[in-house]
Amino acid sequence: MKNHKTIILSNQEISPGYYRMRILAPEYSRLAKPGQFVMFRVQRSLPPLLRRPFGIFRAGFMASDCDGMAEKEFIEILYKVVGSGTEIMQELHQGDRVELLGPLGRGFDLGDPHEEKILVGGGIGLVPLYMLAEKLIETSQVRLLMGGRTRNDIITVTEFERLGVETYVSTEDGSLGEEGLVTQVLQRKLDKYPKASVYACGPMPMIDAVQRICAERGTSLQVSLEALMACGVGACLGCVVKGAGHSTENPRYLCTCKEGPVFYAEELDWNRLEQQNSAGGGCH
Ligand SMILES: Cc1cc2nc3c(=O)[nH]c(=O)nc-3n(C[C@H](O)[C@H](O)[C@H](O)COP(=O)(O)OP(=O)(O)OC[C@H]3O[C@@H](n4cnc5c(N)ncnc54)[C@H](O)[C@@H]3O)c2cc1C
Ligand code: FES
Incomplete structure (x- = not known):
């Protein structure tokens, strides 16, 4: 578990009131297990935006846009706007600075591979x-x-x-x-x-x-x-x-x-x- 100071890669509404945020997140593809979550915070913001917990939807790699980095490792979180914190989150844009603490918690046990x-x-x-x-x-x-x-x-x-x-x-x-x-x-x-x-x-x-x-x-x-x-x-x-x-x-x-x-x-x-x-x- 680490605290990453990082940036938002994209933040888009995917259904009314639901957003998908992609965040630069080195090492998460290797470290994150299904069912784990992150504590998310907007850097330099005043309260009410303390850290908020969000499940990790996906972790992966994307091609870089000619900025010298070979590939960008990211996670995606999906969130529903329900209160003061998520209202601030929906206004965030590509390049905005955020903090991620994670990956956190105990995830799912994959169980017996032969079972449906x-x-x-x-x-x-x-x-x-x-x-x-x-x-x-x-x-x-x-x-x-x-x-x-x-x-x-x-x-x-x-x-x-x-x-x-x-x-x-x-x-x-x-x-x-x-x-x-x-x-x-x-x-x-x-x-x-x-x-x-x-x-x-x-x-x-x-x-x-x-x-x-x-x-x-x-x-x-x-x-x-x-x-x-x-x-x-x-x-x-x-x-x-x-x-x-x-x-x-x-x-x-x-x-x-x-x-x-x-x-x-x-x-x-x-x-x-x-x-x-x-x-x-x-x-x-
Ligand atoms: C492990 C974990 C994973 C989560 N994953 C996701 C996710 O993937 N996507 C997502 O949209 N939300 C997720 N949540 C819920 C998310 O953390 C809350 O919706 C968010 O913190 C609300 O912040 P807010 O400041 O917008 O709302 P607030 O102003 O803090 O609260 C608004 C309303 O939401 C309720 N609320 C606040 N926090 C929670 C919570 N943790 N659980 C249930 N109700 C809450 C409050 O009681 C209040 O009624 C997750 C919560 C946990 C604990
Ligand atoms: S959120 Fe503090 S102990 Fe679980």
Whole structure:
């Protein structure tokens, strides 16, 4: 994990309220694991822009534009504008200076290469699933179930298709794909592929429903949680969630930033999780 003072390569709106930012990020292709995140800060800005956590969507190389560098190594983050920090971010341009602390956290376990994999993404919760799909597709059959409220929440699905991932889209208002919740699609896919393991990131009610479906069937599930974070490195304890077996006599807390953000479902206390995250946890 390093703090990089670096620059933005591009920052574009890809759907109303959703942006893709490409940032110069040496060494990330080698270091970043699927499911890890960065703490992002605009240099020299005054509060409110403290560091904000964002999943790493993609890490790669691009040709340089005759500036003497052979290739530029970058990461992409995708973000939804929800508050003061992301409002400032949407105004940033190529060449603006930013700081990245990362890569941070525990990412996904790739699991048994022979098992089928189902990825479930809700809205911006799709972000950590792309690098995961890139890895899984090398050895496994991968299906992506992508859900959103409207068609505006469905982003980058064609990029997953280009990897060879089978994709299924659902929207609550029926404006794209099947009308309804992504969890209905998950039920059907698990009926058809009962041995598949599931990886999920999305709003907390979606994660909670996915957990119930998988628990009933004994399906292996990993979830990426999005607790509120201040430091991102295990120092402030602002991101703790209760772990499985937690009680007053035997308190068991897990730091989402350091011990997560990815957890196996059985590591967490699901009776308390929705309540713990009601202050804002879960992807938007
Ligand atoms: C590990 C991790 C990965 C994340 N990856 C992404 C990503 O790839 N793309 C993306 O758009 N967002 C992601 N988030 C959420 C992102 O960090 C917040 O949306 C962002 O910090 C909001 O900043 P803001 O200043 O614009 O909003 P604020 O003004 O701080 O808050 C606006 C609203 O968003 C809620 N909020 C703030 N932070 C979070 C959070 N961490 N989780 C849930 N709700 C929050 C607040 O409760 C409030 O209701 C991730 C969060 C974590 C912890
Ligand atoms: S954000 Fe500070 S301990 Fe996790």
